[in-house]
Structure formats: C-alpha cells, structure tokens
Amino acid sequence: MPQFSLALILTALLTSFLGLRYFLRRARLSYPPGPKPLPLIGNLFDLPKSFSWLTYASWAKTYGDVVSIVVVGQRIVILTSATAARELFEKPIYSDRPTIPIFDTGLMNWNWMTQLTSYGDQLQAQRRVLHGGMRPSALAQHRPMFEAKVHQFLSRLAETPHDFVEHLERSSKLQGSILMSLAYGYEVKPNNDKLFSIVQETGRLAVTVMLPGTQLVNDLPALQYLPEWFPGTGFWKLARKGRELGKAMADSPIAFVKESMAKGTAQPSIARDGFEVMQESDYVLKPGSITEEALRNACGSLYLAGFDTVVAALHSLFLALALHPLVQRKAQAEVDAVTGRTRLPSFDDQPHLPYVDAICKELVRWRPLAPMLFPHKVHEDNTYRGYLIPKGTIVMVNGWQARFPAILQDPERFPDPDSFKPERFLTDEQSRKSDEEVVNGAAFGFGRRHCPGRNVTDAILFMTVASLLASFDVGPQKNEHGEEIPLTGAYTGNSASRPEPFECSITPRD
Numbered sequence: 001m002p003q004f005s006l007a008l009i010l011t012a013l014l015t016s017f018l019g020l021r022y023f024l025r026r027a028r029l030s031y032p033p034g035p036k037p038l039p040l041i042g043n044l045f046d047l048p049k050s051f052s053w054l055t056y057a058s059w060a061k062t063y064g065d066v067v068s069i070v071v072v073g074q075r076i077v078i079l080t081s082a083t084a085a086r087e088l089f090e091k092p093i094y095s096d097r098p099t100i101p102i103f104d105t106g107l108m109n110w111n112w113m114t115q116l117t118s119y120g121d122q123l124q125a126q127r128r129v130l131h132g133g134m135r136p137s138a139l140a141q142h143r144p145m146f147e148a149k150v151h152q153f154l155s156r157l158a159e160t161p162h163d164f165v166e167h168l169e170r171s172s173k174l175q176g177s178i179l180m181s182l183a184y185g186y187e188v189k190p191n192n193d194k195l196f197s198i199v200q201e202t203g204r205l206a207v208t209v210m211l212p213g214t215q216l217v218n219d220l221p222a223l224q225y226l227p228e229w230f231p232g233t234g235f236w237k238l239a240r241k242g243r244e245l246g247k248a249m250a251d252s253p254i255a256f257v258k259e260s261m262a263k264g265t266a267q268p269s270i271a272r273d274g275f276e277v278m279q280e281s282d283y284v285l286k287p288g289s290i291t292e293e294a295l296r297n298a299c300g301s302l303y304l305a306g307f308d309t310v311v312a313a314l315h316s317l318f319l320a321l322a323l324h325p326l327v328q329r330k331a332q333a334e335v336d337a338v339t340g341r342t343r344l345p346s347f348d349d350q351p352h353l354p355y356v357d358a359i360c361k362e363l364v365r366w367r368p369l370a371p372m373l374f375p376h377k378v379h380e381d382n383t384y385r386g387y388l389i390p391k392g393t394i395v396m397v398n399g400w401q402a403r404f405p406a407i408l409q410d411p412e413r414f415p416d417p418d419s420f421k422p423e424r425f426l427t428d429e430q431s432r433k434s435d436e437e438v439v440n441g442a443a444f445g446f447g448r449r450h451c452p453g454r455n456v457t458d459a460i461l462f463m464t465v466a467s468l469l470a471s472f473d474v475g476p477q478k479n480e481h482g483e484e485i486p487l488t489g490a491y492t493g494n495s496a497s498r499p500e501p502f503e504c505s506i507t508p509r510d
C-alpha cells in the first residue's frame with residue numbers, strides 16, 4: 001500500500017511538472033507577427049472588405065510569409081509562401097475546415113460534403129472515391145462524353161454567340177451536365193429535368209447563403225439556440241429548406257445509379273466504379289475505405305465543388321483571347337497543323353498541342369479563381385518557426401501571391417506576373433515545362449486537402465480551348481462606328497474572383 005501511494009504521488013508530481021513546463025513554454029511563445037490588434041475586437045477593422053489578397057500581400061512585405069491576426073478572439077494565420085503552405089498543410093493537424101454555422105449539423109446539415117468534412121476516416125474515404133474516380137486512367141473512359149458536351153457547347157455558341165456567358169453558366173449545359181455524367185452516368189435532359197433541378201436549386205441556395213453578410217447566424221453562431229419564433233431567426237426557414245435539398249441532392253442520384261446497375265443499364269461513373277469496387281470478392285472494409293455513405297457524400301459534393309471554378313476559368317478564357325490576339329493566332333496555327341482544318345481536335349491530339357496546354361495552365365495562373373483558396377483549421381496546438389499556432393486557428397494561403405516570386409521563390413521563372421503569357425510554361429524549344437507547383441499549389445491548394453478535381457479541370461479546359469480555337473475567332477466587340485470597345489480586363493474582388501461583365505465578338509472561322 002505505501003509503495004502504491006508513493007507511485008501515485010510520483011506520477012502526480014511528474015504530470016504536474018510536465019503540465020507546468022508545457023504551459024510555461026506555451027506562455028513564452030508568441031504568435032506569428034501581424035498588424036497590432038485592438039483590445040477585444042482585435043484586428044476587426046484591419047480586415048479588408050474586397051481584394052483581400054492585395055492587403056494580405058502588403059502585410060507579407062512588412063511581416064513576412066507567416067502573418068497572424070486575431071478577430072474577436074479568433075486567431076487567423078495567412079501564409080504567402082509555397083514553402084510554409086506545403087510544410088503546414090502536409091500535417092494532418094492542419095487539415096480541418098472551419099465551421100460555417102449555417103451549414104452545421106443543427107441547421108442545414110451539409111457537413112457531409114467533402115469540402116466541409118472534418119479531417120478523419122470519413123474524409124479519407126470520400127477522397128479515396130474522388131481520387132480513384134478522377135485519376136487520369138479512370139477519366140479516359142469519359143473522354144467521348146467530354147468531347148460530345150463540348151461539341152454541343154460549340155453548336156449553341158454558333159447559334160447565339162452573344163450569350164456566351166449564359167452558355168457557360170447555365171448549369172444544365174456544359175459543366176453541370178459533365179459533372180452529372182461523371183459522378184452518376186446521368187444524362188441531364190435539356191428541359192425540366194427533375195433530378196437535376198434539385199441539384200441546381202441546392203447550388204443556388206449555397207451561393208446565396210455563402211454571400212458575406214447574408215446570414216447573421218454565421219457571424220453570431222449563438223443565434224442558432226434561439227427558438228424559431230424569435231425575431232431575426234429567419235435563417236431557420238432557409239436551414240430547413242437546405243437540409244431537405246441537400247439530402248435529396250445526395251440521395252436521389254445514388255438511388256438512380258443503384259437502380260440502373262440492377263437493370264444492367266448503368267453508364268460509366270464514379271459512383272458505379274465505387275459500387276463495383278465494394279462488390280469485389282476480396283474487398284476488405286477498413287477505416288477510411290470506400291463505403292456507400294462515402295460514395296453518396298463524395299459524388300453529392302462534386303457539383304458544388306466543381307461547377308463554379310471551371311465555369312470561371314472558361315469565362316477568363318474568352319477575356320484572355322479577346323485581349324491577346326497573338327496568343328490566339330499562335331494557338332490556332334498549332335491546332336490547324338494537327339487537324340488540317342478538316343475535323344475538331346480530340347484528346348488523342350493533346351500530345352501534339354503543347355501551346356494549347358500552356359494556355360490552360362496560364363488560365364488558372366493568370367487570375368486565380370479562388371485567390372485565398374479554401375480556409376483550413378488547426379485542431380491541435382503547434383509551433384512553427386518558433387511561433388505558436390494555437391488549436392482552432394484558421395489558416396489561409398494567399399494563392400494570388402503565386403503569380404509572384406514570393407511564393408514560388410523563383411523570380412527567374414515567373415517574371416511579369418500580370419501578363420497572360422502561355423510561353424512561360426514552355427521551353428525555348430516549345431515543349432512542355434514541368435511547373436506542377438504553381439498550378440497545383442497556388443490554384444488547387446496544398447497538402448492533404450488539395451483539390452481532387454485537377455485532372456477533370458485539365459480535361460475540360462483542354463477540350464474546350466482546343467475546340468473553340470479550331471472553330472471561332474474571339475476578339476473585342478465593335479461599336480456602331482466599327483471601333484473596338486476597349487476591354488478593361490477587370491475582375492471582381494470577392495473570394496470567388498470572376499471577370500467583370502464584358503462584351504466580345506465571337507465569329508465562326510472562315
């Protein structure tokens with residue numbers, strides 16, 4: 001008994017000593033540098049309202065590539081170098097997402113979506129589904145579908161070229177129908193498609209609730225504990241609608257896949273491939289392996305995760321071509337040499353079209369479409385370069401900085417970042433340079449949560465750019481006096497940056 005008490009006392013003393021040492025060491029550590037906070041509200045008034053990446057870039061000049069601020073108690077770290085982004089985001093503890101109250105379990109319950117899921121087995125299983133279904137060898141079976149959808153897009157463009165934004169953005173058209181085929185092997189009907197209208201409505205709702213300042217509950221999460229009759233709790237109605245739509249968006253197309261597999265009519269898709277993997281006789285279920293829930297959630301996430309970004313890149317394409325006639329002519333010459341102007345380009349032509357590939361890479365580099373990428377959250381205290389990054393910190397990367405040497409640490413390779421120059425991705429002999437870092441990291445994210453849709457993006461961009469160049473000339477629009485209407489090339493300043501509305505002329509090539 002005395003021996004037992006002694007062991008207990010020693011254990012208690014050791015635990016207290018280690019605990020004290022931890023707190024003393026933690027107390028000695030400082031947060032990464034940043035603008036000086038005010039009492040209580042911290043850096044609330046320093047937060048930029050638009051073009052936040054420009055403000056963060058200027059802070060980086062003063063404080064370095066790891067800057068920290070605090071806003072009403074919430075610590076935020078902003079990274080502006082690829083080194084810091086890679087070093088931190090490779091660690092599992094940096095791979096959570098911040099909670100957006102309106103999407104949380106108690107309200108819309110959209111946390112099952114891959115982009116919002118916390119780090120853990122469920123996320124791993126969903127990412128396994130997406131990586132498996134969107135790896136280059138799996139995408140090869142979808143090439144005829146990509147080609148057909150792009151050809152339909154060209155026909156619509158030929159009919160009403162002025163409506164090019166509408167042709168890009170109407171989600172039942174190009175990108176929306178590609179994603180539904182890819183995820184479920186589902187062919188969206190041109191009009192009144194019931195299943196697709198659920199997906200579209202969910203997409204519209206997501207855009208509405210994510211607009212800053214529209215949902216008070218996002219700024220004051222405690223509001224969710226007020227009863228529905230309380231004034232100012234209108235978000236409850238929206239949340240109920242979102243909950244129903246989100247569930248239907250994930251469940252209905254998966255039910256369609258199961259039904260068509262049973263009938264033997266299922267088309268190739270990520271969901272069908274996943275079900276087939278699970279049916280293999282040697283399939284072993286382990287934490288993080290594919291389950292029906294992971295298939296439902298991963299496929300249900302694709303539309304919201306992959307619609308807007310690709311549409312924005314294609315929107316940028318029209319602007320870039322209208323602004324850069326020489327780029328357009330050079331690319332058209334390359335395409336014509338391969339097709340002989342007797343047919344449209346195909347994926348088999350891709351190895352012979354390095355300049356077209358370079359245009360696709362430059363499109364996502366030139367104007368990053370998610371300049372601050374997506375925020376991550378740290379789920380354990382961590383020290384980095386001697387600074388404390390406490391549990392709960394939101395960590396963001398300034399992807400816009402990728403256009404500058406600061407993040408690439410290679411001023412030679414990326415000079416003149418504001419210019420649209422596909423040549424920067426080619427060697428002097430006009431063959432491809434390997435520049436995975438800039439396109440992968442700065443546009444598609446670093447580490448464990450990087451975008452799994454990169455290969456799909458490449459395929460859609462390649463097919464659209466090559467086919468558009470083969471069929472149309474894009475240039476500035478002319479006024480009634482035949483003078484060119486100048487293009488400003490301006491972009492919006494919000495977190496999903498897009499070209500400001502512009503007009504251009506799109507004419508079939510002779």
Ligand code: HEM
Nearest residue numbers: 114115305306309310373374444445446449450451453457
């Ligand atoms: C130009 C096109 C695209 C860009 C610039 C882009 C960019 C991004 C970025 C910055 C992230 C967050 C990375 C991070 O948190 O570190 C992301 C996540 C994601 N993207 Fe993309 N994306 C594009 C297209 C697509 C497409 C076509 C799909 C699907 C077919 C897709 C599916 C996803 C998913 C599911 C996530 C969430 C991953 C996770 O949270 O673990 N993306 N994307």
